[in-house]
Amino acid sequence: MLHVKNLSFKYKKQLILENISFSVNAGEHYAIIGESGSGKSTLLKLLYGTYNLNEGEIFWKDNPILGPEHNLIIGPSYMKYVAQEFDLMPFISVAENIGAFLSNFYPEEKQIRINELLDVVELQPYADIKVKELSGGQKQRVAIARAIAKQPEILLLDEPFSHIDNFKKQSLRRSLFKFLKEKNITCIVATHDKDDVLSFSDNMMVLHDAKIMATGTPQELYKNPENKLIASFFDEFNEIENYGIVYAHQLQVVEKSDLKALVVQSYFKGSYWLIEADLNGKKLFFENKSTLKIGSTIYLSIIK
């Protein structure tokens, strides 16, 4: 188990993280979300031992994770960290980068392992291409493959799919998180993207104002968002008097109700339209199967 106890940290004067405590079980997938600048990357770096803590302790099983004050080499051997800026070797091939830290004593096993990893990150056709010739998203995939090559006990991912296009993202997510679960690799992911969390994280935390604002399973936080910040991470939402936070998909057009609104705009979203309306002078968003006429009056009911 990863155990973080009362961790506090500042780069300069301002506390970036204050009194952070949480635990992650072996094999669990844990997500850290929060606005830009809330300290997600800093927390991952602290878990990796990049900086000395101002206060608190981090343990993996019974081993303390200590900062550079105590270690010549940053990063425990059982842990891998894929940062937002990936540090690859540009002049050698994708396959060589992925195999860079694998033993040369067993060349056949090494090749099998590299092939397995190329499959996980869907880079088989690029195996022999030099990394300097790859796109940002392809480099990100090489960095992920290299991090899992030696099967770490814990993997820290910072915005792991941020450079990867939507075509590839969905299948890559499924493939990577499935691989990690099969190998029982504990994974902590810092992300802005709800799709990294909803289907793939067992538990999550929300960082805000240097503190943990909420923790729970993605389902718990999604179904009962305590506040606007949490709701906004998951979906388009409204704050409606007497009803609180209501997601756009929780509103439907009915014949008659207390919620009378005026259609302002319709946005095509593929399988539905997102309708912007005016409810008593406040903006309101809801989902509808079809576009609605600007200026028309509609009535809405809430399905929770």
Ligand SMILES: Nc1ncnc2c1ncn2[C@@H]1O[C@H](COP(=O)(O)OP(=O)(O)OP(=O)(O)O)[C@@H](O)[C@H]1O
């Ligand atoms: N090396 C550093 N020196 C000083 N301040 C830093 C350093 N790195 C980050 N910070 C500050 O710490 C705060 C948290 O930054 P961090 O990168 O951890 O946030 P984040 O939640 O990961 O943001 P993002 O989602 O944009 O990646 C920010 O205010 C940032 O300016």
